[in-house]
Amino acid sequence: MILLKLILTNLSRHRVRSFISIAGIAFSVAAMLTIVTILQGAVGMFSGILSSDSQIIVFERNVSDLFFSDVAPSALKEIASWPMVQHADPVLFGIVSSADHPIITCFGVTEADARIRKATWIKGDRAEFGKHDDDVVLGERAADFLATTVGSRVQIGHGSFHVIGILQTTNGFEDGGVFMPLSSAQSFFHKNGSSVITIKLRSKDEIAAFKSAVKARFPNLIALEDQEFTRSYSQFKILKATAWAVGGCGLLLGGLGVANTMIMSVFTRIREIAILRVNGFSNAQIAGMIFGESALVAVAGAFAGLVIGTCFLLVLQRIPALHGYVDVTIEPLVVMIVIVLALLTGVAGALYPAVYAMRIRAVEALRFE
Amino acid sequence: MSNLSSTTNGSARVVLSAEQVWKSYDAGAITVLKGVNFEAVEGRTVALCGPSGCGKSTLLHLLGGLDEADQGRVTVNGRELGRDPSPLRMLRHEVGFVFQLHNLIPDLTLEENCLIPTVAAALDRKMARARLRELAERTGLGHRLNHRIQKLSGGERQRTALCRALMNKPRILLADEPTGSLDEQTSASVFQLLLDLVATEGVTLVMATHDRGLASRCDRLVEMRDGRIHESSSL
Numbered sequence: 001m002i003l004l005k006l007i008l009t010n011l012s013r014h015r016v017r018s019f020i021s022i023a024g025i026a027f028s029v030a031a032m033l034t035i036v037t038i039l040q041g042a043v044g045m046f047s048g049i050l051s052s053d054s055q056i057i058v059f060e061r062n063v064s065d066l067f068f069s070d071v072a073p074s075a076l077k078e079i080a081s082w083p084m085v086q087h088a089d090p091v092l093f094g095i096v097s098s099a100d101h102p103i104i105t106c107f108g109v110t111e112a113d114a115r116i117r118k119a120t121w122i123k124g125d126r127a128e129f130g131k132h133d134d135d136v137v138l139g140e141r142a143a144d145f146l147a148t149t150v151g152s153r154v155q156i157g158h159g160s161f162h163v164i165g166i167l168q169t170t171n172g173f174e175d176g177g178v179f180m181p182l183s184s185a186q187s188f189f190h191k192n193g194s195s196v197i198t199i200k201l202r203s204k205d206e207i208a209a210f211k212s213a214v215k216a217r218f219p220n221l222i223a224l225e226d227q228e229f230t231r232s233y234s235q236f237k238i239l240k241a242t243a244w245a246v247g248g249c250g251l252l253l254g255g256l257g258v259a260n261t262m263i264m265s266v267f268t269r270i271r272e273i274a275i276l277r278v279n280g281f282s283n284a285q286i287a288g289m290i291f292g293e294s295a296l297v298a299v300a301g302a303f304a305g306l307v308i309g310t311c312f313l314l315v316l317q318r319i320p321a322l323h324g325y326v327d328v329t330i331e332p333l334v335v336m337i338v339i340v341l342a343l344l345t346g347v348a349g350a351l352y353p354a355v356y357a358m359r360i361r362a363v364e365a366l367r368f369e
Numbered sequence: 370m371s372n373l374s375s376t377t378n379g380s381a382r383v384v385l386s387a388e389q390v391w392k393s394y395d396a397g398a399i400t401v402l403k404g405v406n407f408e409a410v411e412g413r414t415v416a417l418c419g420p421s422g423c424g425k426s427t428l429l430h431l432l433g434g435l436d437e438a439d440q441g442r443v444t445v446n447g448r449e450l451g452r453d454p455s456p457l458r459m460l461r462h463e464v465g466f467v468f469q470l471h472n473l474i475p476d477l478t479l480e481e482n483c484l485i486p487t488v489a490a491a492l493d494r495k496m497a498r499a500r501l502r503e504l505a506e507r508t509g510l511g512h513r514l515n516h517r518i519q520k521l522s523g524g525e526r527q528r529t530a531l532c533r534a535l536m537n538k539p540r541i542l543l544a545d546e547p548t549g550s551l552d553e554q555t556s557a558s559v560f561q562l563l564l565d566l567v568a569t570e571g572v573t574l575v576m577a578t579h580d581r582g583l584a585s586r587c588d589r590l591v592e593m594r595d596g597r598i599h600e601s602s603s604l
Binding site: 013278280 | 430435436466468470472473474476477481484485486488489490494533537
């Protein structure tokens with residue numbers, strides 16, 4: 001209790017300094033939580049696009065980005081004919097821009113694609129999809145920001161298209177995207193094939209056999225299960241690494257704040273530490289007191305940061321332009337990692353001050369101060 | 370001298386001894402102790418007298434394990450300091466300190482200040498509180514336990530420091546000008562209390578002081594001058 005009292009007393013003795021340290025950790029944690037959650041949400045949404053009613057994705061081996069992948073129509077035709085395949089759907093991804101929107105995701109799909117078959121059509125008739133090359137279907141948010149509706153024509157990139165339907169989808173990319181018949185997309189993006197083929201097998205037991213068959217028959221292609229793809233896709237890896245790195249830099253700054261606070265805390269009470277020393281406090285007890293203070297600052301900062309980060313995500317989610325893009329589902333693992341990192345930051349920030357405190361010579365401190 | 374450090378001298382046992390102890394500061398520029406030989410017998414009171422800078426406080430610090438001698442041996446209860454890897458064990462259980470300035474933590478209460486040594490020694494909390502109540506009653510501080518140090522008078526603060534020093538029932542009490550910061554009247558009463566407590570508890574007291582009047586009330590007077598024991602006499 002006395003140790004705890006000493007810890008709390010010292011923190012309350014310099015309230016502003018303690019508050020600034022807690023705020024530093026809190027904003028670092030909030031930044032990390034926000035960035036990681038948004039990027040994980042984005043990765044999740046992208047994975048969701050690929051895994052619509054499918055188990056496996058086939059694409060060109062060794063491409064850095066799926067937008068650069070080109071799977072030949074002959075490969076699609078052959079794979080679709082394999083007995084183990086229930087259905088194989090080609091998808092061509094492209095990025096276009098309109099007057100006010102620099103990035104609009106385009107999906108070149110067939111009428112058999114799950115996105116067309118299973119989506120909720122707010123307006124239009126799904127039976128009309130693919131009948132004309134210049135027909136497109138828009139996600140609800142795309143229709144909103146392009147200020148168009150069924151029956152109108154819309155300028156997308158260098159082409160003018162006829163809007164025949166509006167889809168409702170929970171996926172942010174699809175909600176802000178444009179769906180066009182595969183042949184139109186191939187013509188629009190100057191490609192012969194598709195970016196990927198999404199595969200649904202008749203039996204999950206045949207996944208390994210399917211992957212081996214692709215490897216043997218098409219050495220330039222690779223077949224990955226959806227989760228396997230999410231884990232290994234380099235763009236996702238880069239995004240996740242960037243998120244953690246940015247968050248880590250934030251925490252590093254927070255840690256420097258804690259270190260500064262703890263150094264000042266030790267420097268301003270050398271005499272007090274000397275008194276504890278004279279009364280028998282061991283190195284471990286002195287260090288425990290310093291680490292206890294920093295841990296308390298870090299934990300308080302972490303919880304404040306989680307609250308701030310969650311509020312920030314909720315605000316982002318309500319911004320119309322970001323509708324569907326921000327997934328506020330905070331994973332418990334992320335929360336745990338953030339708290340542990342904040343704690344480690346606090347402890348690391350207290351390392352030097354603790355060593356300094358342990359080296360204080362009681363005799364000199366009591367004699368001269 | 371060497372055979373006195375841990376042996377029984379008649380019926381009295383030497384609990385504290387220094388043999389040929391040297392201590393200097395600033396890389397040898399200032400030599401404070403020059404081959405000091407000293408011993409204290411169990412349950413007796415010793416006054417170290419001498420002018421400022423003669424080495425009284427330095428000797429106390431060495432005897433209490435707060436500092437290390439450059440040369441010579443310091444023995445506490447038969448154990449030579451420096452060879453024992455943990456002088457803290459001694460500080461916690463065998464030696465108590467009282468300084469000229471009370472050296473209490475101002476943000477804590479009297480009770481919390483006194484309990485600090487028991488936390489360091491991991492003493493049972495109930496036992497610690499019982500010990501504190503006992504000492505507080507004997508020092509007249511029973512009604513001040515929950516008061517912060519800032520609210521206490523100079524005499525009360527020094528009595529608190531005395532309580533704290535005795536919390537772990539040390540066998541040796543080292544006091545460095547314990548009444549030096551108090552007025553004459555308070556000084557006399559605190560010193561009497563100190564003598565009463567050490568007598569009741571059977572504690573060996575070694576006290577550094579300038580006050581000849583107080584020193585004369587100890588069992589032995591040791592005169593120091595220029596880093597050496599100049600004269601030692603029983604009173």
